[in-house]
């Protein structure tokens with residue numbers, strides 16, 4: 001079964017050319033920086049998305065189970081807050097697995113639902129869409145495949161939208177990038193629309209680090225896949241065996257920072273006349289930040305980006321939270337809007 005089998009119930013738009021061009025530009029710039037870095041969005045090609053689905057099953061990575069439990073508990077309440085028929089707009093939808101709880105609550109309330117999935121990974125979006133369309137005859141799916149910023153810049157606000165940003169995805173955009181992201185989301189919403197964030201909260205360091213350093217090495221494979229992607233898509237010749245995955249909580253940034261660390265001095269071709277990249281022994285490539293929030297930080301961030309907190313739902317351990325925000329009318333203190 002594939003998306004074409006669902007006729008009008010599935011629509012798709014792809015920004016793929018941008019993805020390929022941006023990948024080359026960002027990888028070359030990131031690997032020539034003093035602190036080498038590869039933006040985390042490039043972790044998600046077809047294999048990366050499949051490996052992420054394996055990560056969510058790891059006992060060490062308990063975020064999805066905590067988030068699912070909160071969604072099971074609060075989805076009807078969240079859906080019922082709207083007085084009008086809601087549209088769902090999910091950013092970084094991945095497998096859309098946890099979203100099912102909200103989709104079911106919306107179907108229960110309105111009889112049908114329009115679901116828009118925004119994700120950079122074409123395979124993830126299409127796989128998720130086939131499963132949703134097959135399982136729920138009441139759902140129509142619109143897939144927007146590309147980077148959040150490109151897509152959000154071109155999405156016209158549709159009244160009565162509930163935007164979703166689950167999986168502690170906001171944690172990958174610490175500091176100013178989170179502000180820019182939330183402002184872009186705000187720009188794609190109409191007044192009174194809602195945004196539901198699923199966020200991991202600050203907790204014991206060992207617990208936070210364990211989630212990203214699993215015993216059987218699935219997270220390491222997920223990280224190293226970005227090097228495999230560079231070799232495959234750019235024709236580079238990086239020896240993946242020279243790199244080790246490591247994730248450490250950094251008090252200064254409040255984030256678990258993930259790195260690929262070169263074991264030995266080495267120099268690799270970047271393919272097709274692009275020159276080489278050199279590593280010292282122990283040199284790190286930063287590949288992902290996973291920020292761990294406090295409630296206060298989230299309040300300040302929401303306020304700075306023109307949202308008003310309408311609900312904060314957490315579990316008994318205060319380990320994970322669902323934060324329900326409303327797009328405020330007031331834009332006066334927000335620069336750049």
Ligand SMILES: C[S@@+](CC[C@H](N)C(=O)[O-])C[C@H]1O[C@@H](n2cnc3c(N)ncnc32)[C@H](O)[C@@H]1O
Pocket residue numbers: 040041044049052056064091092093094095096098118119120121124146147148149166167168169
């Ligand atoms: C941490 S996973 C979360 C997936 C799902 N929401 C969940 O909670 O299980 C992040 C998802 O966001 C997508 N993604 C990451 N960076 C992105 C970007 N810049 N633009 C669009 N999608 C992105 C990835 O492809 C992936 O599906």
